[in-house]
Amino acid sequence: MALPEIIRQLLENGVHFGHLSKHWNPKMKKFIFGKKKNIYIIDLEKTAQKLEEAREFLKSVAQNGGKILFVSTKRQLREVIKELAVMCDMPYVCERWVGGFLTNFATIRERIKKYITLKEKREAGEFEKMPHKEVVRLNKELERMERMYSGTVSLEELPQCVYIVDPKREIACVREANKLSIPIVALIDTDADPEVIDYPIPGNDDAIKSVKFITQYLVKGILEGLEKLDRPTPKSEEKQDTHLSSEEGK
Template sequence: MAVVSMRQLLEAGVHFGHQTRRWNPKMKRFIFSERNGIYIIDIQQSIGMLEQAYGFVRDSVAKGGTILFVGTKKQAQEAVEQQAQRVGMPYVNYRWLGGMLTNFETIKTRLVRLRELEAMEAEGTTELLPKKEVLSLQRERGKLERNLGGIRGMTKPPSAIWVVDTVKEHIAVNEANRLGIPVVAVVDTNCDPDVIDYIIPGNDDAIRSGALLTRIIADACAEGYVRRASRSADDVVAEQAAAAAAAAQAPAAPTKPAAEPLAEWEIALQQEEAARHAAQAGGVSAPEQGHASEKPGEAQVVQQAQADAAAEQADTGAAEPPADTPPSGPGSADEAAREAVATPGDADNPDTPVTPEQR
């Protein structure tokens, strides 16, 4: 479906070019004929190229891009501002400041200053300042608003720019070419088409012509927004479907066989091991833990057995004297004396007392 009809272009005067004495020979391939000293642009080519530009802008916005609308001539100022605001795109319709693209970091500092002045006025801070200083701030804010108000929300260079009258906006076109930013523009018979990426042959001087073409580009931005939103929803659905498919294709985790129930003695052994570990962790030795874990009945049996063994040992010791006990009798003294005399080393020791028997 065509984005615009030939009747609409003819009614807006898009087919009128400049005078024959004011033309660029590079535009010859887009000229249909000459009438009363004015070139007539080939509308058939304009429709085809407009559709190409429409598709490019739509796809750029659908991918998250931004289109900068540029038109500072009086015939295009109002249309550029209205259509850009309608689709939420940045625009420049008062004056193109040198470096708006190539020196964008400096432009961002001026945007910060503009927001500061707006915040001061909104908070009422200017009411506390002297009247002369307030007037100076108001003039500064007005100047920044005229020059940079349309790009207040732009945080990075645009994905493409839409230009009305490339001769007047040659600085913007040169900066875009230097940065590799695509340029979509309406090109009249006095313009150079070689510096434009997406050419739309047409009249850039008539108000209705510029307004119609700018509205078509804005419609492309609006359609791009719709596609971006639908693409985001489709991406979410696709991700969910892919996750579900991956989960279905993934091998099931092997299930562990059910453990057999433990016997009573195994349960008792585990309890004893747990009690021993707990006692060791609490500072109690294993033997003490073992005695503490004995049942009262078992302790009494053990004590009774120990007492019986001790009594039996005592009875046996009383009946049989120990073998080491020396024999008692009349000859025991003589034997002791002989052992004392026979002990070596006593005679040599002067401190050793001498018994009468030894003398």
């Protein structure tokens, strides 16, 4: 019997490979199909089900104009996550999670504003008028801020949702989101706790191919939501509609 298309794609992209059996979280047992050569094999039917649930949720968030913060600081995944977040015009953190990013967002937002201001000054040539030592100091500060905040410039308020790759690694982000009741969608391997995640997607969270496939699938849902985004009708159009209605009534 032929495999369903989504299961075949998950299989081809290695989403079913979990961690070594000695590195596991018992709470992931319900998502495990079996074990091969001391490596857990993830149940792809359950992955497909959870993936679809997560996609529909993210689609609804996007459709309602919400921001989804992408978080993945693994070196090998940074470019993939950044590229896909940019594709759907969502903010991202791919270098280092700054403590208090969510729970102390007002302060973080002020730092982001400072980063934007410094960048604008440099681009406007204002650094050229400053003493050399000051320019060196500001350039170093800008480089540091670029790594931490460049992906979150568009985030003017707390995100409506967080998408995380490997919640065990990004536990600080998980704790902050949980504290603020911000929903979490996460690609979660056999070594993590699914109970702290609102929409867990069991799967390989280390391999680039696996992470890219899962994230692309979710991004397609986000893009579908953005296409149906409920935008307020411009006042000019409202006036025109009112005028047409009154004309028709004459």
